[in-house]
Amino acid sequence: xxxxxxxxxxxxxxxxxxxxxxxALGFVLIYKASGxxxxxxGSMVFFAALTFVSLTERGWNFxxxxxxxxxxxxxxxxxTERVVLRPLVNQAPITLFMATIGxxxxxEGLSQLLWGSQPHGLELGIPDVPMEWLSRKWNVNISQFxxxxxxxxxxxxxxxxxxxxxxxxxxxxxxxADDHQAALAVGIPLQHIWAIVWAVAGFVALVAGVMxxxxxxxxxxxxxxxxxxxxxLILGGFESILGAIIGGLIIGAGEKLAEVYLGPYVGGGIxxxxxxxxxxxxxxxxxxxxxxxxxxxxx
Amino acid sequence: MIATSTxxxxxxxxxxxxxxxxxxxxxxxxxxxxxxxxLLGANGAGKTTTLKAISNLLRAERGEVTKxxxxxxxxxxxxxxxxxxxxxxICQVMEGRHCFQHLTVEExxxxxxxxxxxxxxxxxxxLEKVYAYFPRLKExxxxxxxxxxxxxxxxxxxxxxxxARPTMILLDExxxxxxxxxxxxxxxxxxxxxRKEGVSFLLAEQNTNIxxxxxxxxxxxxxGRVVMDGAGRSLAENEDVKEFYLGxxxxxxxxxxxxxxxxxxxxxx
Numbered sequence: 133x134x135x136x137x138x139x140x141x142x143x144x145x146x147x148x149x150x151x152x153x154x155x156a157l158g159f160v161l162i163y164k165a166s167g168x169x170x171x172x173x174g175s176m177v178f179f180a181a182l183t184f185v186s187l188t189e190r191g192w193n194f195x196x197x198x199x200x201x202x203x204x205x206x207x208x209x210x211x212t213e214r215v216v217l218r219p220l221v222n223q224a225p226i227t228l229f230m231a232t233i234g235x236x237x238x239x240e241g242l243s244q245l246l247w248g249s250q251p252h253g254l255e256l257g258i259p260d261v262p263m264e265w266l267s268r269k270w271n272v273n274i275s276q277f278x279x280x281x282x283x284x285x286x287x288x289x290x291x292x293x294x295x296x297x298x299x300x301x302x303x304x305x306x307x308x309a310d311d312h313q314a315a316l317a318v319g320i321p322l323q324h325i326w327a328i329v330w331a332v333a334g335f336v337a338l339v340a341g342v343m344x345x346x347x348x349x350x351x352x353x354x355x356x357x358x359x360x361x362x363x364x365l366i367l368g369g370f371e372s373i374l375g376a377i378i379g380g381l382i383i384g385a386g387e388k389l390a391e392v393y394l395g396p397y398v399g400g401g402i403x404x405x406x407x408x409x410x411x412x413x414x415x416x417x418x419x420x421x422x423x424x425x426x427x428x429x430x431x
Numbered sequence: 432m433i434a435t436s437t438x439x440x441x442x443x444x445x446x447x448x449x450x451x452x453x454x455x456x457x458x459x460x461x462x463x464x465x466x467x468x469x470l471l472g473a474n475g476a477g478k479t480t481t482l483k484a485i486s487n488l489l490r491a492e493r494g495e496v497t498k499x500x501x502x503x504x505x506x507x508x509x510x511x512x513x514x515x516x517x518x519x520x521i522c523q524v525m526e527g528r529h530c531f532q533h534l535t536v537e538e539x540x541x542x543x544x545x546x547x548x549x550x551x552x553x554x555x556x557x558l559e560k561v562y563a564y565f566p567r568l569k570e571x572x573x574x575x576x577x578x579x580x581x582x583x584x585x586x587x588x589x590x591x592x593x594x595a596r597p598t599m600i601l602l603d604e605x606x607x608x609x610x611x612x613x614x615x616x617x618x619x620x621x622x623x624x625x626r627k628e629g630v631s632f633l634l635a636e637q638n639t640n641i642x643x644x645x646x647x648x649x650x651x652x653x654x655g656r657v658v659m660d661g662a663g664r665s666l667a668e669n670e671d672v673k674e675f676y677l678g679x680x681x682x683x684x685x686x687x688x689x690x691x692x693x694x695x696x697x698x699x700x
Binding site (some may be wrong): 221222301303304306307309310311312313314315316317318319320321425 | 524578588
């Protein structure tokens with residue numbers, strides 16, 4: 133009984149972690165390619181989810197709405213490159229970071245201006261209820277929707293990893309991340325690469341937005357899921373796609389287990405901040421994260 | 432010089448950084464097809480700026496060509512972006528190598544072929560060709576280039592440029608931070624590339640001695656101006672060049688004090 137309960141908590145945590153990882157992925161993409169911490173990622177998640185849900189509520193078919201939202205996110209990525217990033221080429225990272233803060237506010241305002249500010253429910257047809265055969269056979273309760281989310285995240289990571297490691301564009305993305313100037317010198321057009329990265333990040337934001345929208349409803353608070361991605365990034369490393377997933381799993385499992393097994397001793401309610409404690413401890417031991425790129429110095 | 436055979440011509444360009452700092456004050460030079468031309472001068476003379484003006488990497492550093500023009504194979508190129516230049520066959524190897532540290536040596540080389548499009552026909556052959564010129568790179572093809580030695584990084588940088596199939600390479604300070612023997616090796620390969628592949632080189636160097644040994648023609652820059660030019664051999668034998676850049680003079684060794692006072696009075700042009 134004890135063991136089954138433990139497994140249930142662990143699985144619940146791991147699957148919650150996958151949801152964090154979905155958001156963290158968007159950060160990783162942009163950080164990898166431009167060395168910018170994109171403060172607007174949370175807003176992009178919100179914007180994507182709100183656009184999608186508003187379209188479906190207006191009677192659009194699911195796939196059509198998804199495609200339309202994807203198109204909007206790609207356009208947004210291209211526009212961001214043109215309007216925000218291009219004028220700031222070769223500026224300090226902090227300048228670009230500030231620009232993304234501005235972008236976050238613009239996006240939040242824009243999405244509510246376009247679609248209104250009332251919360252929406254979102255339904256994909258996959259119920260958030262325990263898998264029946266699992267509970268019958270093993271007496272373990274694991275949500276169907278959580279499993280679905282895990283599957284989606286897994287597929288997304290596989291696709292992104294392939295894109296980054298095996299394709300010409302992916303190689304160019306990593307090259308730009310390493311050295312803008314040298315990338316320019318060998319004829320990689322920075323503008324295209326950045327537009328591609330922001331478009332892909334927009335796509336990831338859409339996936340995360342839909343998943344989180346189903347879970348918590350599509351509302352302004354969705355922008356704050358980005359805060360949950362922070363400890364994941366610190367743990368997994370800002371540059372690693374794999375790190376985002378592993379980090380998400382550790383954070384998710386860690387906070388659920390802590391809530392259940394440590395919570396009673398300190399009065400409970402530690403789930404919401406335990407992730408940051410893990411991240412803080414991690415910063416002391418391994419500041420580049422589990423899979424982050426080591427800074428290579430020649431001595 | 433016959434205008435028709437001129438491959439790359441820089442006509443009286445002025446470069447201004449940050450809208451105020453005038454770095455090049457009217458530089459003109461020419462490179463013929465299949466020629467190695469050396470751009471010499473001390474620190475801050477404007478060698479790198481000249482190369483970056485040609486490859487148009489200046490704009491990313493807030494520099495600007497405000498006067499003059501740059502012509503490559505009869506086409507004005509001073510308004511093109513670096514990617515467009517690479518497509519036309521001009522590729523710069525930057526000072527300090529600038530390898531993509533977290534990519535392997537082979538991935539570095541492959542990024543060089545980016546401008547050739549998605550299909551990249553003949554990629555494998557070109558890779559083998561680069562490995563033939565730089566066998567060391569083949570041994571280290573799977574190492575992260577950030578962990579390779581300075582010489583290997585220089586080879587990676589040159590090899591990466593070759594992958595774009597350039598007809599003209601702008602080589603900035605290839606000798607920087609390398610052991611004399613390695614410098615010799617790199618210059619030998621440059622010469623071979625020039626002879627066998629027909630690649631023209633414009634190379635900026637502080638190491639006047641070795642640059643003039645391999646270059647057919649040379650320009651000497653000082654304070655953003657060309658102060659002297661001539662065939663490689665004649666420059667190497669010029670008394671003033673010997674005095675200022677090669678470190679010996681006909682009068683034999685002299686005390687540093689004399690040299691200084693002589694220098695202060697003497698002006699080019």
